[in-house]
Amino acid sequence: MSEFEGLFLVEPAGKYTKHLLRIKKVIAWEKTPYQEVAFVELEGFGRALIIDNFIQSTEGDEYIYHELLVHPAMTIHPNPEKVLIIGGGEGATLREVLKHSTVKRAVMVDIDREVVEFSKKYLEVMHRGSFNDPRAEVLIMDGLKYVEETSERGFDVVILDLTDPYAGPAAKPLYSVEFYRKVKNIMREGSVLVTQAGSSYFYPEEYLYVRDNLRRVFKYTGEYWTWIPSFAVNVNFIIASDAYNPWDVNPEEFDERLNKRGVKNLYVNGARFKGLLLAGVLYPRHLIPR
Secondary structure, X not given: OOEOOOOEEEEEOOOOOEEEEEEEEEEEEEEOOOOEEEEEEEOOOEEEEEEOOEEEEEOOOHHHHHHHXXXXXXXXXXXXXXXXXXXXXXXXXXXXXXXXXXXXXXXXXXXXXXXXXXXXXXXXXXXXXXXXOOOEEEEEXXXXXXXXXXXXXXXXXXXXXXXXXXXXXXXXXXXXXXXXXXXXXXXXXXXXXXXXXOOOOOOHHHHHHHHHHHHHHOOEEEEEEEEEOOOOEEEEEEEEEXXXXXXXXXXXXXXXXXXXXXXXXXOOOHHXXXXXXXXXXXXXXXXXXX
């Protein structure tokens, strides 16, 4: 654990901007068959997971992303017992799912074994023991292949914690109509899906590709977003369901469900989620420079 002076991460924050962060300490680094993984301490954000020079999560603000990805979909469903997570190698999405006392089984599928093992070893600050929960099952395989080949059925909630839709050709199939239809085939009637959807401001075409594909597969969709400080971009999320319209959520009922399930959050509650849904609708996409 050596100290480094003058070591910085230069990360694209959009097509035309870059984000500069000072690395105070490199704690661990590995090269896997799929990607380069680092665990570092960032000035202003604390300990952080970096993959291929892109921040995935930081100690300072990861709860914003993970709470927003998980709890609206989990809470909209009245009794989520069986949950599928695709991606989320650091275990923080799994951590948030397992907060819900209704959950009997959570299946997490990630393609990179080394990232999962790296996370178990170094990122307790993020997974907080979720990998060891008896309700959790971690499978190492391609999420697309899992959806195509699994005999599992009856998931109440599916959470897609994937690489961004603009990350490259390999990412696009995971946001396609065909993929969403295959995922729907392994979901229970009356289920809910949620995906992170990139950044509607910096990558509007890719965002609308995701949203429009979900609208072709599911009856109801709800869009919401927030600013993630360590990412230096707005991050979008989309909920989809044939049974539950996100706009029908009552903030008081939302909070009551969280309380009954023993869920304690730092960021997400019913009023905030309702407000972010409204922000998602009002977002001025027609003003975005192209």
